[in-house]
Amino acid sequence: MSGTDQPRTRLTPPEGATPPVRHPDAPAPGELLGAHYDGCFGCGTGQPHGLHLEARAGDGVSITAEFTVKAAHQGAPGLAHGGVLATALDETLGSLNWLLRVIAVTGRLETDFLAPVPLGTVLHIEARVTAVHGRKIYSTAVGRIGAPDGPVAVRAQAVFVEVKVDHFIDNGRTEEIQAAMADPDQVKRARAFEVNP
Numbered sequence: 001m002s003g004t005d006q007p008r009t010r011l012t013p014p015e016g017a018t019p020p021v022r023h024p025d026a027p028a029p030g031e032l033l034g035a036h037y038d039g040c041f042g043c044g045t046g047q048p049h050g051l052h053l054e055a056r057a058g059d060g061v062s063i064t065a066e067f068t069v070k071a072a073h074q075g076a077p078g079l080a081h082g083g084v085l086a087t088a089l090d091e092t093l094g095s096l097n098w099l100l101r102v103i104a105v106t107g108r109l110e111t112d113f114l115a116p117v118p119l120g121t122v123l124h125i126e127a128r129v130t131a132v133h134g135r136k137i138y139s140t141a142v143g144r145i146g147a148p149d150g151p152v153a154v155r156a157q158a159v160f161v162e163v164k165v166d167h168f169i170d171n172g173r174t175e176e177i178q179a180a181m182a183d184p185d186q187v188k189r190a191r192a193f194e195v196n197p
């Protein structure tokens with residue numbers, strides 16, 4: 001195997017990977033998921049230029065989400081920035097945590113940009129977990145223009161890696177971590193991801 005083949009291979013579930021299991025306490029299909037953190041650029045309501053992505057639980061271990069491309073999200077004139085589109089897919093993939101009830105962070109994210117996305121577009125995103133192996137969670141996402149069955153603009157494949165709450169407590173800046181830990185709603189949301197709170 002050449003060095004350039006390696007990253008692609010790391011997105012393929014290894015032998016022994018198992019299908020994902022929806023947690024019995026996962027939100028019901030159709031249920032709107034709240035933000036996991038108010039300051040999150042992807043889903044937080046406290047970020048004026050954030051994506052304000054709204055995600056809903058789907059069937060099995062899947063999520064649907066909508067993201068409206070605003071002026072603050074442009075790359076070229078009148079078009080969404082590719083990194084912003086990748087962020088929208090990353091955030092939707094991260095929301096799959098709610099259904100597995102584990103905390104996981106993005107290890108690898110590979111994005112294919114298939115069509116430009118104009119300002120004002122509602123991007124309809126669907127993400128699902130395909131397999132789990134140890135702490136690794138394999139998932140895919142697709143973003144369509146204007147409707148759930150609209151033209152495909154962007155696709156992603158990802159590996160998320162399960163972590164404990166300590167990952168954030170140990171690595172986040174003290175100010176924000178202290179504020180989060182002092183907020184009972186935030187603590188409740190963090191615990192909602194844990195199998196054994």
Ligand SMILES: CCCCCCCC/C=C\CCCCCCCC(=O)SCCNC(=O)CCNC(=O)[C@H](O)C(C)(C)COP(=O)(O)OP(=O)(O)OC[C@H]1O[C@@H](n2cnc3c(N)ncnc32)[C@H](O)[C@@H]1OP(=O)(O)O
Nearest residue numbers: 010036091094105106107108134159161168180181187190
């Ligand atoms: C009240 C308290 C307040 C807190 C409240 C918080 C609530 C939050 C709730 C929910 C948050 C959800 C947030 C979603 C936001 C959207 C998603 C993002 O953007 S996340 C940000 C971007 N990502 C990162 O910042 C990761 C940075 N990377 C790391 O921290 C490490 O590299 C990490 C954790 C990913 C892995 O490090 P290791 O030391 O723990 O583990 P190792 O041994 O290296 O890897 C474990 C397995 O994963 C594979 N792996 C690791 N990286 C990989 C990669 N890049 N590609 C493929 N596989 C990878 C390895 O090969 C290994 O596999 P083998 O078990 O040996 O089979």
